[in-house]
Structure formats: structure tokens, C-alpha cells
Amino acid sequence: MKNIRNFCIIAHIDHGKSTLADRLLDFTGAVTEREKQDQLLDNMDLERERGITIKSHAIQMEYLHEGETYVLNLIDTPGHVDFSYEVSRSIAACEGALLIVDAAQSIQAQTISNLYLALENDLEIIPVLNKIDLPSANLEEVTDDIVDLLGCAPEEVIPASAKTGFGIQEILTAIIDRVPAPKGSTKEPLQALIFDSVYNPFRGVETYFRVLNGTIKKGQKIQFIATQKKYFTDEIGTLKFKKEPKKEIAAGDVGYLITGIKEAKEVKVGDTITDPENPTQEAIEGFEEVKPMVFAGIYPVDTEDYEELRASMEKLQLNDASLIFFPESSAALGFGFRCGFLGMLHLEIIQERLEREFDMIVITTVPNVSYQAFTKKNPNDVLWVNNPSDLPDPSGLDRVEEPYIKASIITKSEYVGNVMSLCIEKRGQITNQTYLTTERVELTFDMPLAEIVFDFYDRLKTVSKGYASFDYSPIGLRPSKLVKVDVLLNANQVDALSALVHADNAYSIGKKMCEKLRELIPRQQFDIPIQAAIGAKIISRETIKALRKDVTAKCYGGDITRKRKLLEKQKKGKKKMRQVGSVEIPQEAFMAVLKLND
Numbered sequence: 001m002k003n004i005r006n007f008c009i010i011a012h013i014d015h016g017k018s019t020l021a022d023r024l025l026d027f028t029g030a031v032t033e034r035e036k037q038d039q040l041l042d043n044m045d046l047e048r049e050r051g052i053t054i055k056s057h058a059i060q061m062e063y064l065h066e067g068e069t070y071v072l073n074l075i076d077t078p079g080h081v082d083f084s085y086e087v088s089r090s091i092a093a094c095e096g097a098l099l100i101v102d103a104a105q106s107i108q109a110q111t112i113s114n115l116y117l118a119l120e121n122d123l124e125i126i127p128v129l130n131k132i133d134l135p136s137a138n139l140e141e142v143t144d145d146i147v148d149l150l151g152c153a154p155e156e157v158i159p160a161s162a163k164t165g166f167g168i169q170e171i172l173t174a175i176i177d178r179v180p181a182p183k184g185s186t187k188e189p190l191q192a193l194i195f196d197s198v199y200n201p202f203r204g205v206e207t208y209f210r211v212l213n214g215t216i217k218k219g220q221k222i223q224f225i226a227t228q229k230k231y232f233t234d235e236i237g238t239l240k241f242k243k244e245p246k247k248e249i250a251a252g253d254v255g256y257l258i259t260g261i262k263e264a265k266e267v268k269v270g271d272t273i274t275d276p277e278n279p280t281q282e283a284i285e286g287f288e289e290v291k292p293m294v295f296a297g298i299y300p301v302d303t304e305d306y307e308e309l310r311a312s313m314e315k316l317q318l319n320d321a322s323l324i325f326f327p328e329s330s331a332a333l334g335f336g337f338r339c340g341f342l343g344m345l346h347l348e349i350i351q352e353r354l355e356r357e358f359d360m361i362v363i364t365t366v367p368n369v370s371y372q373a374f375t376k377k378n379p380n381d382v383l384w385v386n387n388p389s390d391l392p393d394p395s396g397l398d399r400v401e402e403p404y405i406k407a408s409i410i411t412k413s414e415y416v417g418n419v420m421s422l423c424i425e426k427r428g429q430i431t432n433q434t435y436l437t438t439e440r441v442e443l444t445f446d447m448p449l450a451e452i453v454f455d456f457y458d459r460l461k462t463v464s465k466g467y468a469s470f471d472y473s474p475i476g477l478r479p480s481k482l483v484k485v486d487v488l489l490n491a492n493q494v495d496a497l498s499a500l501v502h503a504d505n506a507y508s509i510g511k512k513m514c515e516k517l518r519e520l521i522p523r524q525q526f527d528i529p530i531q532a533a534i535g536a537k538i539i540s541r542e543t544i545k546a547l548r549k550d551v552t553a554k555c556y557g558g559d560i561t562r563k564r565k566l567l568e569k570q571k572k573g574k575k576k577m578r579q580v581g582s583v584e585i586p587q588e589a590f591m592a593v594l595k596l597n598d
Helices: 017-027 045-050 081-092 109-120 139-150 168-178 303-319 344-358 413-425 449-453 456-463 503-520 560-580 587-595
Strands: 004-011 057-065 068-076 096-102 124-130 191-200 204-213 215-217 221-224 230-232 235-238 244-246 248-250 254-258 272-274 294-300 324-330 334-341 362-364 371-375 383-385 397-412 429-435 440-448 469-480 482-489 499-502 528-534 537-544
Touching (some): 004 168, 109 139, 109 469, 124 139, 191 303, 303 334, 344 362, 413 429, 413 440, 499 503
Parallel strands (some): 096 124
Antiparallel strands (some): 191 272, 294 334, 294 362, 324 334, 371 383, 482 499
């Protein structure tokens, strides 16, 4: 056990985590020349196209150091703020972390956030200054920033370049020297932490675990504590580049387990594996429960695909434990699911993965956050509002509370004005402003979560020319003046387009929604009124003009009354058509509400 090292890589998005992981694998000979490719651990097409890590990946390497062979278990983590849940799980399975900072961009918001996560779990931090080969690299200044942040000595910061391979040997030596060997005993009863799982269509669920105490053997009987279910281990092994089956895995090591489980619900990430004959006394306290930040409805385009969509979502949930969903129905869209996501990027990724991996074309409704409503009748009873249609009647409503977050934004001093005006426009209140250096400022705001859901991240990048980085944490609920804006098409309410917005913004949002829908909904043979309403009060209206068929074309010359008679007949037909005609809403219309500022 003294020769095992478990470590993860934490950094802000695009600071070179995946490239560094590639170099470590090359250097230790974990991959052959044939298997080599860029972003080796990012095995989804989506990850490669966008250049981001979505899923944390575990891989085992062996390295010879001073005549002894060491086993290094690396768990690569995502860097985007939406996937911090994946990071918390990886950290729970490790004793050390490589903190990577880009020498050109210095410390960003997500770097600090992930660092605090690692420090809370008592991980040994090894700072790495990456991308030192770039012409814009600022070595002395960024090293000083890291020293200020960690309180370490400047010599402890390892300069490296993942692209050229410079400094990789120093990083491996630091991992062996500085990261403590895992604690635990093989004599104790089996106690292992599940930190990930993937679905294999041929073999069922593959569970990734880290053994804290005891040993796990092939063919033995095991039990999952949370579900109390028992299984036999068909196969266990270590996570090399290709899975390598083993007879047993002992305390301190990381491995995979196949038991032939077909039901996604039976494997809970964060659960403890033990031996039913000699069970461990306590379950492992790992990481917190996932808290979805954004809710949206996902519906199949064809209602008959509902069951197929459910099966796809369950398989996806196994691969992404932070996805939460429960059934709901809508008058406009039929049966579907209300889903909880960690943020807008997470929502986009899930939608795209459903299309790519399961061939499910879905309609996504307007995302919103979760509110608390209190009625005058029962002022102490809390009603959770995950969907605008759950909001009680305004006449009996006492108050609505919305979730607030503490937003931390790090930017260059020249963009402070732009960032402040964006946050104030989004109902933010500044609570702190700290100059980290003469050039870089950290701004702290209290903001409603609903305001950052839509386009905040994109607009922040625009106003700061890409230099601002953003991170947030929830700080509870506060009372707010919220109203429900409904959209009526042809006098029928479309529940999938309803939104809960602040009373001050209701008029402008209603007006923009109507204008946007007028552009996107195709014209019919009758006039279609589009209205935005708060309760019974109409606050905005647009009309999609009818496609007019010229019924008088066959009347040339003759008496005017002949034309009038035909036009009157057409008028009656149009009226009837408008009563029975239904308006098809294209998918773009549901997503257009997110881009009202474009």
C-alpha cells in the first residue's frame, strides 16, 4: 500500500488539464504509440469538439522511481463551474491534487473554488505552473499569485509545459514524494466508496470504486449499503487504458466492478460497498447531495416515444449522477419529464447527448429555478415551485422567495465598470471588491439565481472580452416580487412558455417574447394574436397576419356586389377556421426565450 498514490487534477476550464494528463500517460508508458491521441481521457465526441472535460475519468499508471515501482491512480476532473459535482466526487477518492494554473491567464475563479473543495478534504496540494512556453506567459507574477493563495514557498511551484513535456518528470517525483500513501487496513471488514459508474449495453452497470479498508475478491458476495441489495462480483479489475481484470483489489487501490446489474437505479454514487458476511460498521461519508440549480421540461417530439425517453434518461443518469428527473405533463406538449440541471451548459450537454447517444430528438421548455411560495391561508406551509404552472393563484399568495447566490467574479481592472453594470442590471448587489494585484480585481455580488440562468455567462465573457471568470455558491432564499407571465396563442394559454419573472422586468420580457414568437411561428390562413399576460391583464400583443388567398381573382369586371359576397363568405370561413385551427409551435420558439437579448 505504501507504493500507491491516488491524485486528481484540478484547474479552471482551459488551463491544460487534459493535455497534462496525456503527457503523464505518455511518460509512464501507460499508452502505446498506436493508442496515443490528444485529449486521450476525453472519450466523448462532444468533449473533443468543445475542448472541455464533462466527465471525470480514472486511469492507472505505473512509474519506476529510485528502483521501486509505484502505482499512480489519476482521476481527471472537469473545469467548468457547471460540473463541480464531478470534481467533489473525484476529490473524495484521492489523497492529493495537482493544482494547475495557466501562466498566461493566472488564477481564475474556478481554480479557487476547486482548491477550497480539495482543502476541505485535507488533500495535499501540488501547484503546477502550466503553459510556460507561451510568449504571453508571466512566470514571476503568476508564481507570486500562487504563493499568496496557497501560502507555500516559491520553490514548491513546479514550472511545466504540458504541450512540450517540460517538467513532467518533476511533477511525477512530486506526486510520489509529497502525496501521502493511502491509509486503511486489509485486516478490517471491506469498505469501498463508489465514485462513478458507466452503463455498458452488453455487461450492465460498471461501478468504479476506491477501497478504503479490507479487500474485494472476484466471485465474492458484496452488498451496497444504501440500497441493501446483494450481488456476486463477476469481474473486478484496475482501470488501465484498457480494463485489466484482477483476482483481488486491496485497501488503498482504485478499480472497477461488474455484477451484471441492469437497473440504473440500483447503483448510487457515494454509496459504500461491504461484505454481507462481515459488514463494516459505518457507511463512508463522502460528498454532498447534488443540488440542481436549473429546472426545465424535456419532452419527446412524438408522444409515443415517452417510454423510450425514460429509458434513455435512466442510462444517462447513471453516467451523470447530477441529472435529476421526474415525470410531468403539459397541455401543449403531452407527457415528458421535469429535469434538474447544474447550469445552462449542463442542460445543453444533456440535450445533445440524448440526441447523439440515444437518437432522441427532444423539445426543451424555458428553464427556470426552484422557488418557495407561501399562501395567506397557510403562511407556514412551504410550496416548492419547480414549474411556473405550480404557482398558486396571485390573489391567495402571501409571498414568494427565490434562491440567491454569492457570485465571485475575477476580472481585469479595466473591465470593472462593465461587469458591475451587467450585475446591477441582473439585480445584483455588490458586497465586496478586492484588488488581488494592480491589474486583477475580485468582485463579490449577491444575486438572484434566476438572473444568471439564461445568458449571464455569455454576456459576462462579452463585456470583459473573455477575461472574466465566474464562480458561484448558493446562500439561501430571500423574498422577492415575482409574477407569472403567460403566453397566449390564438387566445389559448401555452403552459410550456410561461415564465416566473421579477415584476420590474415583466413588461419588457413580455414584449420581447411576443416579438420573438411573431418572427418564429409560421403564418396560417387566419390571424394569430400572440399575447403576454399577467393573470387576466394583457401586457403586450403582436399579431401574425394571415396568408390571404385571393378569392376574387375569378371576378373580372361585373358588379361589385359579386366580389363583396365572396369576401363575406371568406370572412365567415376565416372566423370558423380561427376557432378550430391549432397553431404548431416550432422547437426554436421554446429556446428563443433564452436569447431575448440577442
